[in-house]
Amino acid sequence: MDNLERFFLSRYFRSPKRNLLRFSFLFMTLGIVLSVGILSAGLNLFEGYERSLKDVLLGSLPHLSIQRSEGTYFSEAETDSLITRLHKFAFINRISPVIQYSVMSVGNSKVRGANLSAYDFSGKYPLPFSRYVQQGTSNLNSKEIIVGSYLASELGKSLGDTLKIVYPRLDRISALGMFPAEYNFRIAGIYRSGFYETDRSLLICTSTDAREILEILAGFSKLEINLRSRDADQAGKIASELQIILGEKYTVYSWTQFSAGLLRLVAMEKWLIFIIFSFLVLIAGINVISTVTTLILDKKNEIAVLKTVGSHARSIKRIFVLQTGLVSVLSIILGQLFGMLLSFLVEKQHFYKLKGDVYFIDSLKASISPVNQLVIFGAAFMIVFLCIHFPLKQIDKQQIIEILRNQ
Amino acid sequence: MHCLAGYNLTKSYIDSDQRIDVLKGCSLEVEEARIVCITGQSGCGKSTLLHLLGLLDSPDAGEVSIGGRKVTSQSAEASLIRNKELGFVFQFHFLIEDLNARENVALPLIIAGESTSKALHRASDLLASLGLAERIFRYPNQLSGGEQQRVSLARALINNPRIILADEPTGNLDPTHSSEVWQMMQELNKQQGQAFIIVTHDLQSARLAHQTYNLDQGILNPV
Numbered sequence: 001m002d003n004l005e006r007f008f009l010s011r012y013f014r015s016p017k018r019n020l021l022r023f024s025f026l027f028m029t030l031g032i033v034l035s036v037g038i039l040s041a042g043l044n045l046f047e048g049y050e051r052s053l054k055d056v057l058l059g060s061l062p063h064l065s066i067q068r069s070e071g072t073y074f075s076e077a078e079t080d081s082l083i084t085r086l087h088k089f090a091f092i093n094r095i096s097p098v099i100q101y102s103v104m105s106v107g108n109s110k111v112r113g114a115n116l117s118a119y120d121f122s123g124k125y126p127l128p129f130s131r132y133v134q135q136g137t138s139n140l141n142s143k144e145i146i147v148g149s150y151l152a153s154e155l156g157k158s159l160g161d162t163l164k165i166v167y168p169r170l171d172r173i174s175a176l177g178m179f180p181a182e183y184n185f186r187i188a189g190i191y192r193s194g195f196y197e198t199d200r201s202l203l204i205c206t207s208t209d210a211r212e213i214l215e216i217l218a219g220f221s222k223l224e225i226n227l228r229s230r231d232a233d234q235a236g237k238i239a240s241e242l243q244i245i246l247g248e249k250y251t252v253y254s255w256t257q258f259s260a261g262l263l264r265l266v267a268m269e270k271w272l273i274f275i276i277f278s279f280l281v282l283i284a285g286i287n288v289i290s291t292v293t294t295l296i297l298d299k300k301n302e303i304a305v306l307k308t309v310g311s312h313a314r315s316i317k318r319i320f321v322l323q324t325g326l327v328s329v330l331s332i333i334l335g336q337l338f339g340m341l342l343s344f345l346v347e348k349q350h351f352y353k354l355k356g357d358v359y360f361i362d363s364l365k366a367s368i369s370p371v372n373q374l375v376i377f378g379a380a381f382m383i384v385f386l387c388i389h390f391p392l393k394q395i396d397k398q399q400i401i402e403i404l405r406n407q
Numbered sequence: 408m409h410c411l412a413g414y415n416l417t418k419s420y421i422d423s424d425q426r427i428d429v430l431k432g433c434s435l436e437v438e439e440a441r442i443v444c445i446t447g448q449s450g451c452g453k454s455t456l457l458h459l460l461g462l463l464d465s466p467d468a469g470e471v472s473i474g475g476r477k478v479t480s481q482s483a484e485a486s487l488i489r490n491k492e493l494g495f496v497f498q499f500h501f502l503i504e505d506l507n508a509r510e511n512v513a514l515p516l517i518i519a520g521e522s523t524s525k526a527l528h529r530a531s532d533l534l535a536s537l538g539l540a541e542r543i544f545r546y547p548n549q550l551s552g553g554e555q556q557r558v559s560l561a562r563a564l565i566n567n568p569r570i571i572l573a574d575e576p577t578g579n580l581d582p583t584h585s586s587e588v589w590q591m592m593q594e595l596n597k598q599q600g601q602a603f604i605i606v607t608h609d610l611q612s613a614r615l616a617h618q619t620y621n622l623d624q625g626i627l628n629p630v
Contacts, residue, residue: 007517011506305501308463309515309562310490401464404497404574405454 001318004311008319012326024298025327028291031284032331033338036380039277040339041366043376045346046270048367052194053266056361057259060132060193062096062224063235064242065253073099073219082223082250083125091231091238096128097220099210104166104180105147105203107155114151116165116203118210120220128224129191129204135159136189140206145185148202149192161187165203167213183213194361236260274375281380285387292324293391296398303395304403317392321385328384332377339376340368409436409472410569410602413460416469418452429455431625432469439569440600442593444613446630447622453606454574456622460604461493461572474569490519494563494601498575500555502547502562508534508554509543512561519566526565533561537591553584560591564601571595573605577612589615 001009066082068074074082074097083095099118104111119127121140130138133146136159140146145163147155157163168180185205192199211217227235232255239254246252296303306316343366353363418430429452437443447453458464460471462480470477473492478485489495494515502511512530517523534543537557547555556576563571573592577585589612592603605616613619619630 003517003520003523004514007510007523010523011510301499301501302503305503306514306518307486308489308495308501310486310488310518312486315518401458404458404463 002315004306004315005318005322009322012323024291024295025324028284028287028324029327029331029334031287032281032328032380032384033335035277035280035284036332036335036376037338037342038280039274039380040336040373040376041342041346042273042277042339043270043372044339044343044366044368045364046266046273047369047372048343048347048365049361050263050266050270051367052361052363052365054263056193056195057255057263058229058232060129060195060198061255061259062128063227063232063255064225064239066223066225066242066246066250067221067253069249069251073216073221074223075219079220079223082246086223086225086242089242091227091234092225093228094126094128094226096125096224096226097207097222098224099207099214099219099221101167101210101214101221103203103213104168105151105155106164106166107157107161110155111166112151112154113201114148114165114203115201116205116210116213118205118207120207128226132191132193133189134192136187138189140188140204142206142209143183143185144188144205146189146191146202146204147187148199149190150196150200151202152187152190154200157187159187159190163187163203165213181213183209185209194363196361274379278379278383281383285383288324288328288384288387289390292320292388293394295324296320296391296394300398300403303398304400307400308404313396317395320392320395321388324388325385328388329381332380332384335380336373336376340366343368410439410474411460411604412436412472413456413466414470414472416456416459416466416471418455418459418464418466428625430459430466430622430627433622433625433627434469435620435627437570437602437604439602440596441618442596442603442605442616444616444619445604445606445622445627446608446610446613446619449608451622452625453608453622456627457572457574457604457606461495462489490515491566492568492570494566494568494571496556496560496563496571496573496576498578500547500559502555502558504547507544507546508539508550508558508561511547511558512565515562515566530561530565533565534558537561551584552580553587556580556584556588557591560588564595564599567599568601570602570604573603575606575608577607577609585609585612 079097086092086095096119101116103114103116105114119125127138134149138146147157147163152158163185165183165185166180191202191204207220227238231238235254236256239252243252303316307313347364347366412435414434415432416430416434417432419426419428433456445453445456455464459466462471462478462485465480473488478488509527509530512534513526516526516529531543534540537560539554539557542550542554550558577588580588593615595601596603607613620627621630
């Protein structure tokens with residue numbers, strides 16, 4: 001930067017009203033602010049969606065699950081021994097043995113399929129679902145049940161109501177056909193994780209009640225393992241390592257086998273949105289080209305004067321870049337702030353809710369990631385900077401003599 | 408010793424497929440500390456000749472010599488010469504609207520590499536010496552026509568150039584302001600020894616010059 005460029009730069013900062021807040025910059029600034037704002041809001045909302053989905057998935061689903069390869073139940077002793085072995089690994093945060101099977105839930109003449117998860121409520125093992133119980137209690141007694149919020153809503157049931165569970169037993173066949181076992185539970189809690197699939201199908205009861213339905217004496221069908229949050233993304237790799245350690249007797253599953261594809265799809269969609277919305281900045285860039293072109297034509301006398309008193313075209317071009325570049329950078333930052341405000345307003349609005357059955361989660365949350373903001377700034381700056389440079393060639397072409405003669 | 412000279416300068420333009428010979432081998436030598444006026448009818452090519460001498464345009468033929476060195480407007484040193492050795496005053500003031508009077512005057516000095524604070528200080532002094540001490544923070548649109556032209560003259564003088572090239576410097580001014588500017592140029596010439604080449608069609612004012620040339624049909628003749 002030479003002396004003249006520094007001089008003009010200091011003028012821009014000393015009297016921004018005269019140099020930067022010009023009417024001719026108004027539409028250029030508006031274009032950049034709006035396009036960057038929409039880009040930023042879009043990315044903030046997608047980032048929020050991706051994070052919410054991941055949080056809900058990792059919070060409501062076990063990161064790893066271990067079953068006996070034969071499909072039989074763990075005995076109490078085997079469960080305890082396995083838990084002791086597994087707790088030696090630092091990456092494991094919590095292990096909850098569970099009995100899981102599919103049942104039918106009945107309410108107000110409606111029947112819905114459900115997944116019953118039964119835990120030991122004696123306090124011997126940790127319970128993984130407590131933080132998602134929004135109404136009622138997470139501490140169940142016999143014949144009490146926790147129901148997923150959407151399932152309760154579909155069956156027309158609420159806290160304190162009785163819910164009938166039907167379990168089709170193939171070993172109880174009468175002359176009239178299969179004879180299902182029916183059990184009545186009092187709804188003691190409503191579960192809501194925000195993940196539609198779970199909230200629409202989950203039932204939780206005590207392991208004692210579950211064994212009564214299944215007519216087994218003891219044991220668990222599965223161990224649900226939660227990893228430390230920083231290791232959750234590595235669940236697939238950890239599952240493979242545990243599989244080798246535990247041998248063929250057990251099968252280790254990770255959450256990534258079932259849900260990682262969904263997250264990858266969302267991440268890909270986020271960057272697709274970024275590319276599509278970047279075209280808006282490109283359109284704003286056309287406005288920048290137009291503004292700089294007009295500015296150069298408007299300032300042709302001043303360009304001629306600077307050339308006459310010995311300034312180089314290169315230096316004059318840099319002065320234009322500094323002026324329009326400063327306005328553009330301020331506009332991009334304003335756009336990013338506008339995008340944050342926009343995403344905050346979208347998050348807080350109550351007019352539109354996500355459909356959980358379509359989008360997996362039903363609440364729209366924005367998340368402002370510094371990396372995303374840097375990427376937005378970088379991309380917008382690059383596009384705008386190129387657009388500023390494009391019309392500057394005119395300065396080389398402008399002949400002092402033509403301008404003097406026309407005066 | 409001449410500080411600026413033009414030899415056999417020719418220039419022609421193409422206008423509507425017709426070649427117009429504006430200058431047909433004009434020569435002149437300007438000695439140091441002299442006021443030289445070039446007169447002639449409107450459109451006769453006076454400004455074109457001044458632009459060639461000031462390295463703002465290139466002649467079709469002929470050469471310009473400044474301080475004994477042959478130079479062209481296309482040469483790398485042309486910008487430096489325009490900044491350090493020449494000062495320009497035009498009929499229209501050509502002041503930068505976004506800069507105040509002091510900043511406009513300081514520009515050539517800043518381009519020459521002087522620090523901004525020193526350049527502004529010198530500009531203030533120069534404007535004060537031209538009777539504009541009260542106007543240094545005014546923007547061009549806040550100045551009268553005469554004041555604008557005086558600021559423009561100060562800008563031409565700030566680098567202490569050896570030669571001032573003035574193209575109808577009083578063309579836009581009323582008689583009172585016009586005589587003020589002429590008087591100022593004469594005083595500067597006496598006090599600082601700068602050479603002035605003034606293009607004018609005001610024959611009465613041209614009488615104040617040490618030497619006068621008349622340009623007629625592309626030929627430059629001493630008067």
